[in-house]
Structures are given as structure tokens and as C-alpha cells.
Amino acid sequence: MNQWMEKIYLDYNASTPIAPEVAAAMKPLLDHFYGNPSALHWAGLPVKEVLQQARDMVADLIGCTPREVIFTSGGSEANNLALKGYYFKNRHKGNHIITSKIEHPAIMNPCKFLEQIGAKVTYVDVDRYGKVTLEEIKKAITKETILISIMHSNNETGTLQPIKEIGEIAQHHRIAFHTDASQSVGKVPVNVNDLKVDMLTIAGHKLYAPKGIGALFIRDGIQLEPLIHGAGHEFGLRAGTENTLLAVGLGKACELANHYVGNHQLKDLTEYFWLRLQDAFGDQVVLNGHPVDRLPNTLNVSFVRRVGQDLLDAIPQLAASTGSACHAGSIELSPVLKVMDVPKEIGMGAIRFSLGRKTTKDEIDQVMELLKGIL
Template sequence: MRRIYLDYNASTPIASRVAEVMRRMMGEACGNPSSAHWAGRPARAAVETARSQVATLLGCKPAEIIFTSGGSESNNLALKGLFFARRREHPHIVTTQVEHPAIVEPCRFLERLGARVTWLPVDGSGLLDPEDLRRALTRETLLITVMHANNEVGSIQPIAECAAIAREYGVPFHTDAAQSVGKIPTRVDDLGVDLLSLAGHKFHGPKGIGALYVRGGTPLEPLIHGAPHEGGRRAGTESALLAAALGEACALAIDLAPMHAVKALRDHFRSSLAAALGDRVVFHGHPERNLPNTLSASFLGVTGAEVLAGLEGVAASTGSACHSGRVELSPVLRAMGVSPETGQGTVRFSLGRETTAEEIDTVMQLIAGAPWRRRPSALPTAP
């Protein structure tokens, strides 16, 4: 069976250069990075080299980088760390209705601790209106968190505009950049953010390692207390192996030129689907402010699971689930106002640097011969 991987937004293969660094590190730097002896010094050097590589990618100081176990921990540290460091009598948090669960669930947790959370709406393309953010801010607002780019539909939020509003009101601004690092520019001063989360496995690094950028002077209470690792902001012995791998992945992610080819291939895929299916396919996400690799498409009159069942060997994701005969849309599609009739057939194809034109043509051939295309139930359904 031919295997075609089109789920790069879920995870990416480890790059060969990253794998080579990991192999080398497994035979070296066996000591604890906090140890001053001969075994610990190389491990510490590897960790700090990696910290500098992450900082170079983001355009910040190495001391502003905290290594974590991944995007979820980075998000939790940002939100909970700010909450406890800046706790107020009536704490207020502002976010959007299309955030990743790694933001949604910490916000719900903080609601249980007394926080009031404002969930800002988005338009039909998945974008936030910065003026809605301005209107939501109060004297009690202690943090704002808005994702940089959406993992399902690829829409890129107006982060710089939102961060500028946050600065006017003196509110720390966090962005979850797990989906954008390695695909579009993510320099923190250009974005204007105070905190930024990233996850190594989203841009050809290994799972189990991520980082949180924290602008100097931003208060942050640790989630994990113990020894003074990571500048006292995250206790626990650092993994020189994983840190070095993340650093190398960041060094590779600086070069965004390959994403131009990915975008061209994604655009070709979209136009091919439109030509083949006409009004039987609907695309989601902003047509221009969008990740170069992401294509969210609804196949009308069929469920996403049925579409994927006809794409043998193709790895992709659906945007809805069926429970007891009832279609349940993802919160992102629901917030965008997508109807259940349209959303039930949503499939997210996310391309990567290794995706080829031949693979896209093969997917189109599979779609052309899919059984659901010949069924009466696959007739167009109004969005």
C-alpha cells in the first residue's frame, strides 16, 4: 500500500540533521547539565547552544527561552504562570473561541480558580477582529492569549495589531505559535508578543521538547518547583539530548524558502479539487492570511470519515466526528459558523517539506475513483 503523509500539522518527521544530532548526543554529554565536572560541562554547553539557536529563530535573548516538554506545557506555563504571578481579586483573561485545547483547558481550569474568561468570536474565515479585543479589556485583565495560526484551517491571526492594543493597556500578550514556527516568520519583536510557545515535533524536531519565550521583565510563577533550573522558572534536569535536537530544528526552521514550494503545491491541490468537484467542495480559512501548507476542505454530502476511508494509505485529519448518528463539528468550525451539513465532510490536508506533486496527483486519482462520488447522497448540500 502506498503511504502518503498529509498530516504535518499533527506532527512532522524528524529531519535527518536533527536525527544526526540526536545520535551524536546519545554517545556524548552523559552528565547532568548542572554538574560542574567534566561529564556535566559538555551537557551544559549543548543545552546553552540549543538555547541560543531557539533565540536566534525567534529574535530574542537566550535568557528569555525556557525549555519545556512541548507546546502544551509551554501554554500551561504561560497562562498559569502569569495568573499566579499577577493574581488579582477579579482576574480576567481574554482569548478566542478557536484556540487549541492546550489553551482552552488551562483557561477552563483558571475559571475554576475564580478567573473570568472572555472568549472572543471570529469571522467566517476564522479571524479575530482586533477591535473586539480592545472592547473586551478591563482594569482586571491580567493576560491575553491568541494563537498565531489555527491548526485546523490555517488562518493567521493579526497578532501584531492585537499585541499593540495589549501594550496600550499594559497587559501581557501570549501567542501559541506551535503551528506557525517553521512555516511563517515568528520573530517576537515583529509580533510584539511577551510570551510565545513552540513545540519541536511540529517543525521536524522530536516529541517531548518545546520552549516558551518570556520577554524580560514579564512575571511568571513556575509550574514545577524544585531546583533552580531554567533560571528558576522550570525545575527539573534538562535533557541535553532533546534540547540539542530542538536547537537544530530551529536552525533549520530559519530558512522559510522551502515553504514557497509547499504553498505552490497546496494551491495546486486546492485548484485541482475545485476543478474536479465544483460546488461539491467548500474550503475553510482565510484565502490569503493562511499557513502555506494547510488546506481545509468540506466534501459536501459525505462525512470526512467516509472521505478518508476512500483514500487508502493517505494520512489526514477530519474536522468532525459522528456520535450515535449525530455529527459533532470541531469547536473551530462551529465558531466560524460552518453548518453541520457542510462541516461533516471536512478533511484537513496539511502538507510538508517532503510532500511531492506526485503524491498530490495520487490523492486526486483516489478522490476521482472514490465510491462516495457515485452515491446519490453525495449530491451538493447547501453550506
């Protein structure tokens, strides 16, 4: 194996490694804390206490009260609980939901399901940067609108949405507002009161916590129908004995995130990567997404008239991703880039590089040499 064959991971938006501090926080749950957190004896009470501490840590990161945090199995469940739970509980008020055309499948597919049982859903367009416009939101509102759900940041392009401004519109019309912040939490400041949201989704494995754990912020006063019925766990909103092991992992990850949010090191490294790409390939490389209002770790670029997956296949030691799909020799653009009206000759060459806490400048330099070797 030559010097360039060391494996390089630039797919942190897909999943992050578990932080060592998170693994350390979880270990006592494997060794000692085995009781049921609902049990009122010596084995259960300590587990209940660490579960509460984990809830406190999540709440502290996003600026809410612990009682407004519901642990889930991940971002998908949190999104389903937000959309389906709100619709089932509040459909007597109306049946209209507003979302965008660039949402994650964990929003799109619940919306499609709700349409099958009577919901009306408006999917608003985005501009060429992948950003929802306030005018589109205002135009979509009807007397039947009960819920708006717009992602905080796009998982492919990293474009940040005007969530606070949409929240103000929702408040003015007394419409509940949810945002999927799975990609944002831990990378940029996320405060539920500043953003003016009623519900917010967190996914643990985007945050250096384990897979299989997430959370939904539900503002006090918002009524949801549970998806899982049973005993009164999670304030009656999610039946089933809590997965304290993973909840503690998410709590610790949220505590760690407080030290990374606002740190410019990752943003500077991403910018360094983009400048090197421009220097090497000029107008043959194009940035997809907003040039400024995007996640500090996300770089979605297109290599013009190339196929993104072919480039990745030629560099097997590099872990990155492309939203396009190849079928029998034809290229199907990423749905997100298609909605953004990215031309096919550009969009088919898209690759999403997403950096993380372990990414180094040396790794970026190695990737540049590998790209120059095949382009």
C-alpha cells in the same frame, strides 16, 4: 498492492517526522554527552555547552535573547506555564483573561481550570474565516484584564491571526500578551518583537524535532510562577534536570527552519492541490479558513454533503485528519468550524490536508485520483 496503494502522509500539522539533520545532531548525546548540565566537571560542562547552543538556535529563529527561552516538554506545557504561571504570579493586579473560541485545548482547558479558582475569562468570537477581530479584543478589555492569549495560526484551518495588531492593543493597555505559535514556527516568519508578544509557545514535533520537547519565550521582565518547583533549572522557571537530548533536537530543528521560512515551494504545492480540487469537484468542494492569510501548508476543505471521516476511511493509505466527530451515526462538527458558523452540510465533510517538506506533486496527483475514485 496497486500503484495507488503507496502510503501518503498529509497530516504534518498533527506531527512531523524527525529531520535527518536533527537525528544526527542528537546522536552524540546518546553516545558521549551523558553528564548533568548542572555539574561543574569534565562530564557536565560539555553538556551545558550544547544545551546553551540549542537555546541560542531557538532564540535566533524567533528573534529573542537566549535567556528568554525556557525549554518545556512541549506546546501544552508551554501554554500551561504561560497562562497559569502568569495568573498565579499576577492575580493581585486583576483576574481577567481574554482568549478566543477557536484556541487549541491546551489553551482552552487551562483557562477553564483557572475559571474554577477565580479567573474571569472572555472567549471572543471570530469571523467567517476564523479570524479574531480587533474590535472584539478591544470590547473585551476591562480594568481587571491582565492577560490576552490568541493563537498565531489555527491548527485546523491554518488561518493566521492579526497578532501584531493585537499586540499593539495589549501594549497600549499594559496587558501581557501570549500567542500559541505551535503551528506557525518554521512555516512562516515569527519574530517576537515584530509580533509584539510577551510570551510565545513553540512545539517541537510540529517543527521536525522529536515529540516531548517545546519552548516558551518569556520576555525579560515578565514574571511567572513556576508549575514545577524544585532546583533552579531553566532560570528558576522549570525545575528538573534538562532533557538535553531533545533540547538539542529542537535547537537543530530551529536552525533548519531558518532555511525553509519564506520558501514558496510548499505554498505553491498547496495552491496546486486546491486548484486541482476545484477543477475536479467545482462547487462541491469548499475552502474553510482565510483564502490568503493562512499557513502555506494547510488546506482545510469540505466536500459538500459528504462525511469527511467516511472519505478518509475509504482511503486507508492516506494520512489526513478531520476535526469532526462521529457518534452513533450523528456528526458533531469541529468546534472551530462551528464557531465559524460553517453550515453542517458543509462542515461535516471537512478534511484537513497539511503538507510538509517531503510532500511531492506526484503524491498530490495520487490523492486526486483516489478522491475522484470515491466521489
